[in-house]
Amino acid sequence: MENFASESEALAYSLAEVLAEKSGRKSSFFKKTCVRNTCYLRMNRYPPCPKPSEVYGLMPHTDSDFLTILYQDQVGGLQLIKDNRWIAVKPNPRALIINIGDLFQAWSNGMYKSVEHRVMTNPTVERFSTAYFLCPSYDAVIECSGDCPAYRNFSFGEFRQQVQEDVKKLGYKVGLPRFINDIY
Numbered sequence: 384m385e386n387f388a389s390e391s392e393a394l395a396y397s398l399a400e401v402l403a404e405k406s407g408r409k410s411s412f413f414k415k416t417c418v419r420n421t422c423y424l425r426m427n428r429y430p431p432c433p434k435p436s437e438v439y440g441l442m443p444h445t446d447s448d449f450l451t452i453l454y455q456d457q458v459g460g461l462q463l464i465k466d467n468r469w470i471a472v473k474p475n476p477r478a479l480i481i482n483i484g485d486l487f488q489a490w491s492n493g494m495y496k497s498v499e500h501r502v503m504t505n506p507t508v509e510r511f512s513t514a515y516f517l518c519p520s521y522d523a524v525i526e527c528s529g530d531c532p533a534y535r536n537f538s539f540g541e542f543r544q545q546v547q548e549d550v551k552k553l554g555y556k557v558g559l560p561r562f563i564n565d566i567y
């Protein structure tokens with residue numbers, strides 16, 4: 384598991400470097416902004432569920448980070464939304480899944496999208512996945528790029544707090560729409 388974490392960390396940084404350059408920013412941004420104590424690994428276990436059509440393994444959501452590196456086992460169940468339709472992400476033991484998170488969407492002014500995804504349950508088989516989340520320090524300010532920034536500046540701490548507040552009060556995450564720029 385430690386190996387997975389350190390390999391994922393290295394991969395996340397190099398991917399983020401390339402993506403930063405592609406979005407017209409300094410490639411060193413993530414090295415400077417992301418710190419070990421906010422990045423984390425999540426191990427997901429999905430027990431078999433007798434009513435898969437009624438119970439999600441994981442509710443539809445976007446990830447609240449910069450970038451996620453995900454490994455899923457052979458059971459399947461991960462889906463992402465494309466053109467308003469849910470598409471299954473086929474398990475491949477030789478592949479990792481890379482998700483752009485909300486912070487990268489804001490930072491790139493929507494050039495890269497934080498894709499909505501969910502996990503369906505399986506009636507008979509247990510499923511496992513492991514995800515590494517690349518996150519900035521809580522006080523890092525996410526500045527949206529471009530002449531017409533779609534989002535106002537916000538810190539990761541502020542974003543996280545708002546997400547937690549919404550989940551507590553409303554029962555779901557609102558996420559980036561809360562930070563849309565209202566100067567236009």
Ligand SMILES: O=C(O)CCC(=O)C(=O)O
Nearest residue numbers: 425427455461502512514
């Ligand atoms: O289990 C999966 O395939 C997805 C996990 C996930 O989306 C998450 O942990 O945020």
Ligand SMILES: [Fe+2]
Nearest residue numbers: 444445446500
């Ligand atoms: Fe996720």
